[in-house]
Amino acid sequence: MYASVFIFILAGISSICAGQNNTCNVFPKDKYIEVGESITITCQSSCIDGKIYWTLNNVKFNSLSKTLNSTHTVLSLSNFTHPSATLQCHSAKTHQVIGGTTIGTYSKPRNISCTLHHTYQEEAGVPDLLTCTWEHQMHLSVAVTYTVEIFFHLEREMILHCKSQETKCTFKEVIASPTDSVTVWVNANTDVWNVFSDNCTFKLRNILKTLRPKELDVTEKNPGHLVVSWKRLSPLDPCDCEVRCSKVSAKGEIVECDRNEIENTSTSIPATIRHWSIFINNVESCSTYTFSVRCALEDALWSDWSKEKSHLTKPHKKGVSVDLWRKVSELGKNGLRKVHVMWMVIPSTCEGTFKYTINQTTGVNSKLCGNTTCDVDINQDAQRITLTVSHDKGFHVEKSVYVPAVSESLPEVTDIRTSSNDNIIQVSWKAPVQPVSKYVIDWTHNGGQYYWKESSYTNATLFDLLDKKPYNITVTPLIDDKTGQSAQAVQVCSRFGDPDGIAIRVEADHRSASVSWDTTSQSECSGAVINYTVYYYEGQNGPVLNVSVDSKTKNVSLKDLNPDTQYTVYVNATALTGRTKSSERKFTTKKFDPRLLTVLIVSGTIVIILVLLLGLCFAVQWKKFKDKPVPNPSLSSVGVWAAQNQQKRICFQPFSNPSESPCDTVYPENSQSTPSLVTGSETNTASDYTEDYTNSGMTLAPHLQDESPVEPVVMPPSPGESTALISSEGSPVNPYRSQSSVESPVPRATKQIKLVSVKQQEKTPLKTVYVTLDMIKQDHGR
Incomplete structure (x- = not known):
């Protein structure tokens, strides 16, 4: 209120001094305020008659405007949060801009945080660096200089200064006790404004980052168990440590370890003990594990991660898991069935030699097989096939699979449904009437290499499929340790790609052209065409015209073309999964209508024939006349x-x-x-x-x-x-x-x-x- 009265008085004095000076203006000019503050703008409208109105960024508003007299209007803006705004005063009669100003906002630095740490991570000693960071929201592209000041409480006369052009600044050679406290504030300064942040106080103990652990070591004392140990460089107090574990999966991917496998036994080791250890249980055989460690004092900051340490586990009986399955063919004329036995590959990283043997319950001699598959012949009776995996270290693992008899009545799933999207296939089915423990789903894209998985539900999701490949999927129910009847789904593609390729042909006429095309298969899983669109244009940059037809039509007649003109044509095939474009084809319409030439030829031929016939008649008559x-x-x-x-x-x-x-x-x-x-x-x-x-x-x-x-x-x-x-x-x-x-x-x-x-x-x-x-x-x- 006082500001408004003051501005009114200034305006009156200015008017008296100016006499009859008819001027229009808006003031103050180019004002900067802090975000959330209020501002008052005055419009002097001496050069016009009538009322005025305001616009903010070209948006009209009048609710906050107040008229002081016939020539001065005041606008009050409270809690102004616009990053930057243009304010203008307009004549209500002519809508003419009679003055304007810009208002910019700035904010003070916020969220200040500091860290007390060491210059060298490999050497023990007292922390000597103090790094502070903060946030500052800038709306205008102006150069800002930051000045950071730190006040140590125990050392009352010690105030450190740090300048930076970024939102980060480091104090070097800081010598202070970890029990001391510091107060930090940041000043942001530009050519047009200057602002200070709020003060922040920290205990040095809470912002201390200890040295990272070193001399990390991984040992395997018992099969399936690892011990990770490291050395503390700065044993100030008992602290907490965290182990980061990752492993390479059978598919070559790096995945995190299961947190249940990590057992932390070093949470309360006294400061006098410089080596800590953590046990990793139930590790897989022949797998590469990688570890790193970081530690922190109580209520302090985590240290940096230590250098990584990797270890390849040894093969052991518990870690070797054999996943076995089989595919059974129809009964042949010789009374035998061929069984394709397959199992998951044991990683090649495993040290030592493995041997794979197949045995049957019919007393047939054992058959030594390769590393992944084996084919055996069985009769029409039920069989149980056993795979034995032996290692040269003295252990072996066995896994068996059941093959039912030909005449055996078995449960079978029904109503298998599949759907695919982005190389993922969803499979669902209806369970048989008999009770089933679980299901085995196997799939193949070429009939030679099979993949399979188990599911306890009547649906499954198949991942990591080859792109745009057709897959044959089979679902087999399991009853305890026996198998039911297999049911195969309709072949489905992992993903449908673009439609087939298009080869076009053009036959040009006088004012029309016939465009036809054929499709050439690009992949086994090309998308189904919804429609074809023929695009054509005249010359080089003529307007593009188009004609669309359904998927069953493969020819189009282009009408109303210009004679003796070059055109370019191409065809697009559209499917739900994409679009295929043919190569562009150029053709030139004929200068004259070919039908006119045909009519002329036919007419000329008829005239010639009539003339010949008439001449022949005259010749005959003349001959008769001469002979009489x-x-x-x-x-x-x-x-x-x-x-x-x-x-x-x-x-x-x-x-x-x-x-x-x-x-x-x-x-x-x-x-x-x-x-x-x-x-x-x-x-x-x-x-x-x-x-x-x-x-x-x-x-x-x-x-x-x-x-x-x-x-x-x-x-x-x-x-x-x-x-x-x-x-x-x-x-x-x-x-x-x-x-x-x-x-x-x-x-x-x-x-x-x-x-x-x-x-x-x-x-x-x-x-x-x-x-x-x-x-x-x-x-x-x-």
């Missing part, structure tokens, strides 16, 4: 015949049309009349008439309307002409007379051409007559 005989009118006697009758007019009576003129007048050449076709009755044809030409220049004239009918007159033929008519194909009338080589000169005179009507008695086919005026003209010229 055409008479030469210049050699005909019709001219002579016409000359004899040039003054006579030949009339004909139409047969069926009486309204027309009975005679058609034929005018000679000199009449200069226009040639016309002879018209007659519609029922008459050209074959009904015989034409007599008297001049090659004659024309057919229409009959006169005012002439009376004249009876037709047939003129006899002229001398020298053949009166025989040329007949063809049995036709009774031919329009031409027979042509002879005798040429009769015909004088050029005006003669009439008479048409003689000859009525045919029978219907005869029409004949075509070819006459040219030139031919007749040539004939008259001669």
Whole structure:
């Protein structure tokens, strides 16, 4: 409250002094405070009209703001814990920033701890180093210098100083009694702030770290028992010691020893005894054990760990454990069954020689076997197979396994279920009706190397499996010292990997492409494909398009592509366990539609065929025309015949049309009349008439309307002409007379051409007559 009034007074004085100075500002500027403290910020808003509002790190708030007058507003922030914050004052009307400041926080050093220790661990003496550490939370990247001060209580005038740029500082050559106490504080100093930690007081006895134990030794006096001993360099008081033990497992892994195996017999040894011992019981045979020791005074700090000491245990009967199992085949045609006997490997680190022997209850001679497996033949009766492991030191271990008879009724588990994840297989089953003591689960990935384990429950977990390998799992119940019937689960993979590999093929068209693919198996446990996705893009950096299909479809047609364009395509196969991508394939669409070329070829072929057929028809018709005989009118006697009758007019009576003129007048050449076709009755044809030409220049004239009918007159033929008519194909009338080589000169005179009507008695086919005026003209010229 007093601070607010003081700030208000300062603001009023500043306003009076400034007169009408319209300024806006926020103060104090760039303030640093300790985390959790309070701070008051003032906004001067003389340059604007109206109210203001505040934002802290761009977040608006007004609940803690208080207005002193029309130009000054105070904001109080209590328990400020932000590492660093930006505070701004805004105009409520225009939302314009009219001023701002930054607030940084700092904290004082905390959790100070100190240790009194020795410079040299291998030499006895008085501790001469004092190392202190602390925590300091820094939010701003500023350089901090730490100063540590230590005040010794018994030596009241002794205050030691230590400077450091880190949160750790060591005082050297400290000479003090372990019974003394010290008070420590840390000062953190920067260019903008300075802070002191709280004072911490320690008893030197409680922060003393003794020398680490040395001369560590491990001996094996009795089989299965180890003795670990060491020497104390600084026997100040009775102290506690801790032994760290580890061993190498059969799989080569380093594991911690069972704490129940370690027996501590040295917790209250007087200070006069400089050697301590700890017994390690029930150690395994042929195993490497490693030990290290550390000690501490009562309520003091632990010393550093001693140097490690390793020891390889000797083989002994209790430490050699034989884990035996067997796999029995079906009864063969020879009445025998093959039994694959197997046992866990005894570590190769064991000293001495081991011998493995198999014996059967049927009295068969013993069989000397290898180090891990042995195959024997048995009949259909029940057998007990015994494995004897002998060592050259004089001890041996025996283990037996039961093989039931073929006809023996045995319990069997049902409903075996498996599931796998990350090379771990979970197996569960349903117990048989008969009481079962436990179960043996064996598994193999190749049928040659087997692993097995026992379980007292109807489930088991198989670890350390090979990656992405199919496993065959068998569950066999045990009844006391006998075995039941084995049941095999469905083959299961330790882990499913990515889908199979993909090989793609592309057939490009004008504006489309057909993409198909095949899968190639990458492993025996490839993931099941859920769907395929075809990705394609144009050019180098075109937009990527995709088409998805189900797992059963292995082809896709890409539509709406650009002609004469290069595309890149690839296929992704997606499964629950991963994804497989094919290699990228480039293809280029065709410039023109191939179907257009096909249509052009077919159309051209059809046109060519039609042209050839049409030409062939014309050729045939032309050949017929050339082969058809055409008479030469210049050699005909019709001219002579016409000359004899040039003054006579030949009339004909139409047969069926009486309204027309009975005679058609034929005018000679000199009449200069226009040639016309002879018209007659519609029922008459050209074959009904015989034409007599008297001049090659004659024309057919229409009959006169005012002439009376004249009876037709047939003129006899002229001398020298053949009166025989040329007949063809049995036709009774031919329009031409027979042509002879005798040429009769015909004088050029005006003669009439008479048409003689000859009525045919029978219907005869029409004949075509070819006459040219030139031919007749040539004939008259001669």
